[in-house]
Amino acid sequence: MGRFLDDIRTEIEALTDLPAEVETPIIRELYRTDLVAALAVAGDMRLPDLETYAGQLEDRLLALPDVVDVVTRGLSQRQWQIEVGRDRLRQYGLGVEDIARVVRRQNVDLPLGTLETEARDIQLRFVDQRRRPRELAELVVIAGPAGGELRLGEIATITETYERAEEQVRFNGERALVLEVHKARHADALDVMDRLRAFVADERVRQGEGVHLTLTQDMTSIVRDRLQMLVENGLLGLVLVGLVLSLFFRPRLALWALFGLPAAFAGAFAVMALSGLSLNMITLVGLLMAIGIVMDDAVVITDNIARHAGAGSSPLEAVVAGAREVLPGVLSSFLTTAAVFVPLSFLAGELGSVLEVLPVVLIAALVASLVEAFWILPHHLKAGVAALAAGHDSRLRARFTAVFERFRERVGRLADGSVKYRYAVLAAMLAVLLGSAGFIAGGYVKMEAMPEIDGDVLEARILMPQGTPLARTEAVVERVTAATAALNAELSPQQPDGAALIRAVQTRFSHNPSAGETGPHVATVMLDLLSAEARGTDLDTLNRRWREAIGDIPGLISLVIQEPGFGPAGIPIELRLYGEDLDRLKQAADELAVKLAGYSGVSNVLDDLRPGKPQRRLVLAEGALPLGLTAADVAGQLRTGILGEIVDTVQIGDQHIEILVRQSGAERTTLDFLRDEVILDGEGNAVPLEEVVEIRTARDWAQITRIDGRRAVTVSADVDGRRANADAIVTDLSEHWLPDLLARHPGVEVGIEGQTARSSETGQSIARGLLLGLLGIFLILSFQFRSYIEPLIVMLSIPLAFMGAIWGHVLMGYNLSMPSLVGAASLAGIVVNNAILLVLFIKQYRAEGMEVRAAAGQASRERTRAIFITSSTTIAGLLPLLTETSTQATAIIPLVIAVVFGLLVSTVLILIALPALYVILDDLGIARQPSSE
Numbered sequence: 001m002g003r004f005l006d007d008i009r010t011e012i013e014a015l016t017d018l019p020a021e022v023e024t025p026i027i028r029e030l031y032r033t034d035l036v037a038a039l040a041v042a043g044d045m046r047l048p049d050l051e052t053y054a055g056q057l058e059d060r061l062l063a064l065p066d067v068v069d070v071v072t073r074g075l076s077q078r079q080w081q082i083e084v085g086r087d088r089l090r091q092y093g094l095g096v097e098d099i100a101r102v103v104r105r106q107n108v109d110l111p112l113g114t115l116e117t118e119a120r121d122i123q124l125r126f127v128d129q130r131r132r133p134r135e136l137a138e139l140v141v142i143a144g145p146a147g148g149e150l151r152l153g154e155i156a157t158i159t160e161t162y163e164r165a166e167e168q169v170r171f172n173g174e175r176a177l178v179l180e181v182h183k184a185r186h187a188d189a190l191d192v193m194d195r196l197r198a199f200v201a202d203e204r205v206r207q208g209e210g211v212h213l214t215l216t217q218d219m220t221s222i223v224r225d226r227l228q229m230l231v232e233n234g235l236l237g238l239v240l241v242g243l244v245l246s247l248f249f250r251p252r253l254a255l256w257a258l259f260g261l262p263a264a265f266a267g268a269f270a271v272m273a274l275s276g277l278s279l280n281m282i283t284l285v286g287l288l289m290a291i292g293i294v295m296d297d298a299v300v301i302t303d304n305i306a307r308h309a310g311a312g313s314s315p316l317e318a319v320v321a322g323a324r325e326v327l328p329g330v331l332s333s334f335l336t337t338a339a340v341f342v343p344l345s346f347l348a349g350e351l352g353s354v355l356e357v358l359p360v361v362l363i364a365a366l367v368a369s370l371v372e373a374f375w376i377l378p379h380h381l382k383a384g385v386a387a388l389a390a391g392h393d394s395r396l397r398a399r400f401t402a403v404f405e406r407f408r409e410r411v412g413r414l415a416d417g418s419v420k421y422r423y424a425v426l427a428a429m430l431a432v433l434l435g436s437a438g439f440i441a442g443g444y445v446k447m448e449a450m451p452e453i454d455g456d457v458l459e460a461r462i463l464m465p466q467g468t469p470l471a472r473t474e475a476v477v478e479r480v481t482a483a484t485a486a487l488n489a490e491l492s493p494q495q496p497d498g499a500a501l502i503r504a505v506q507t508r509f510s511h512n513p514s515a516g517e518t519g520p521h522v523a524t525v526m527l528d529l530l531s532a533e534a535r536g537t538d539l540d541t542l543n544r545r546w547r548e549a550i551g552d553i554p555g556l557i558s559l560v561i562q563e564p565g566f567g568p569a570g571i572p573i574e575l576r577l578y579g580e581d582l583d584r585l586k587q588a589a590d591e592l593a594v595k596l597a598g599y600s601g602v603s604n605v606l607d608d609l610r611p612g613k614p615q616r617r618l619v620l621a622e623g624a625l626p627l628g629l630t631a632a633d634v635a636g637q638l639r640t641g642i643l644g645e646i647v648d649t650v651q652i653g654d655q656h657i658e659i660l661v662r663q664s665g666a667e668r669t670t671l672d673f674l675r676d677e678v679i680l681d682g683e684g685n686a687v688p689l690e691e692v693v694e695i696r697t698a699r700d701w702a703q704i705t706r707i708d709g710r711r712a713v714t715v716s717a718d719v720d721g722r723r724a725n726a727d728a729i730v731t732d733l734s735e736h737w738l739p740d741l742l743a744r745h746p747g748v749e750v751g752i753e754g755q756t757a758r759s760s761e762t763g764q765s766i767a768r769g770l771l772l773g774l775l776g777i778f779l780i781l782s783f784q785f786r787s788y789i790e791p792l793i794v795m796l797s798i799p800l801a802f803m804g805a806i807w808g809h810v811l812m813g814y815n816l817s818m819p820s821l822v823g824a825a826s827l828a829g830i831v832v833n834n835a836i837l838l839v840l841f842i843k844q845y846r847a848e849g850m851e852v853r854a855a856a857g858q859a860s861r862e863r864t865r866a867i868f869i870t871s872s873t874t875i876a877g878l879l880p881l882l883t884e885t886s887t888q889a890t891a892i893i894p895l896v897i898a899v900v901f902g903l904l905v906s907t908v909l910i911l912i913a914l915p916a917l918y919v920i921l922d923d924l925g926i927a928r929q930p931s932s933e
Contacts, residue, residue: 267368574754628682808901
């Protein structure tokens, strides 16, 4: 990355045709740090003193472990501004450029070199630099031959201020500075936040009541809530898994089987540490899925060892024979699971980079559990297996065993009936598959990138027309903040224990991420809300009520109310128009914005091609050249008078203060400026500006965006996921409306970005990974079964599981999303294991001479217990998450739905329908007849 940045810097610095007055290009590497929180600093002190104190805090914050950047908001460049009126300049025959030249020449701090004497070297330095505004006032501007002097303070006003008045932050109505604290990408956000809280607590004690320090924009509260929710559900799932195992095994055997989980988790944690993965929502879900999946190996081995011990084998013989007998099947199951998960570890796109860590964690846990199951678990079971074999079941277990035996026999009878009416079963399965596919194709199951999760921060982003003065924007901000106060008073009594719904209000001027512009015409009002887990008002309701309380604002271009960001999924709707004719692009963008706004659930529609500030274009008049004036002379004098000229920079402590010279504010802030302004000609005579220039009215675009060298306009919108679906809206536009738009505007092209593009990119990589996984499963099963047809019977369990996942979303009222697809793809590696063992048992019974239909029914009976154990342990581990009502669980519940419902459906169909499919293969003469050796 460093070399890449150097290459970009080299290419930009090589440009020689940029305008002379262009600002220095800024080359910056973005998204290398993560915001943890912000510290609002306010107090009863002057703004320069507050700046000094904030600078001290910044240095001390950077000294905290894992804090890599602190960005101060609410300040612009500190300046000493020297303003001179037009009349004073005329009185002494001076121009603003003359004042700037005098200050620059007489305000000097310059090293002169070293005086080398025989005794010592002495450094020489010329120091005549004014380091206070009152010292600048004493600077001599004109000195007469008789000794008379005109000092700067006699003709100019010198003030200490800041470059841009709009660069300000108000926190709870008070002028403040906000220090945004960032951590390294792989540092622990919770640890950094704990250190930041301790730092603020100590600082409050040090400073007393004179300084107000408040933590805001806390990005870790959601993380903490999610981790706490997942850990609690994980522990509950672990308990449920233990209870399920205790029903099928004696407690000691169940306990030893459960001991495989710490080993699996240790392996996963080791891989996470080596690969730089953090403990987050996705990795924790992976560990929760592993609770059920890794238990399969331990359950199969424990069950088989206990069976051998019950047959009279010695402890050593029982563990050796029991582990060796199931080794091929367990290894085959592991390989088929890994065949699916390995390709899913290389997903594309930003969404993929978030989701791909789940397969990594699962594979690491599976490998560790495999090692523990064959090398450690048999050793643990050897010491107590004899006692276990000779022991007696408790009354509860004996009763459960009797009930389960009756249940298993009923499953066997259903399998027998399925075999008898096997072609009807096949027809029913095909009907379900085709019907489900048609249900999806009909648009009844919606697709979205990521489920919406309510955060703890809400922003109102204000966009006024360019050229709007700061005072007008402040009035709009006042109206927006007044609405928040009314909402807080109304809704806080409805919160648990009457807690305040809005904990803090921060207003940041010259900031609007949606508009992508800065200046006095934009502002953002940020609300720190009561935690999503604690409050009783969702963000959609608050959004709607806030907008209603604000009402219509005259002259407003856009008021976007949303959470600070959209996460890895991106903007819900983002359509990009390309073309060279900006007027045509703007017309097309306006039509598209109107069309989008007409969809239910769509809000915050905005495009990034907007008119700039009103302009007065000055052109040199014909009579200017005889006066000795050139275009550069006139432009230079006007630029210095209006924009000003920085003549020096003074460093006081760690602060750099610019000295700016320009005309007085009273003259620069009125339209009469152009009528009253004068220009000094080549002989120093004052000439009215209107005599040397022609003035024309115009207005350009505020900004022109080029992407890959092409002019582009981006139209974006937010979508309420509870009322509409972004993908469905984009699809409808693409199929029914966009072609007509492009036909009406020749030369305009459209590109789809945002959530649709990102989810498509990641979805395609999931599909590719799944296809590779299926191919791997087929090859593994072909070697194991020595057939190219029988593996297809096993792999039929995969689409059946997918149907279960889809109908699970329908029943639970969730849209399909990227987590759903990852969960569904994971099913391919989970459900196939049960089908493998069922087919192996059918082939084993046939090898013993049993007729194929009887073998199929008997295999279903024999495998019911093992399949039921492995499926129920996985479901039990995830069941607490499935029933979780926490807001923070919304993002991962679709993944859990896919796994749980897919397992439920596949378990039933594997035990009942798969035997019928195998017999159909035998009817067709395709099933391979096993040898009786």
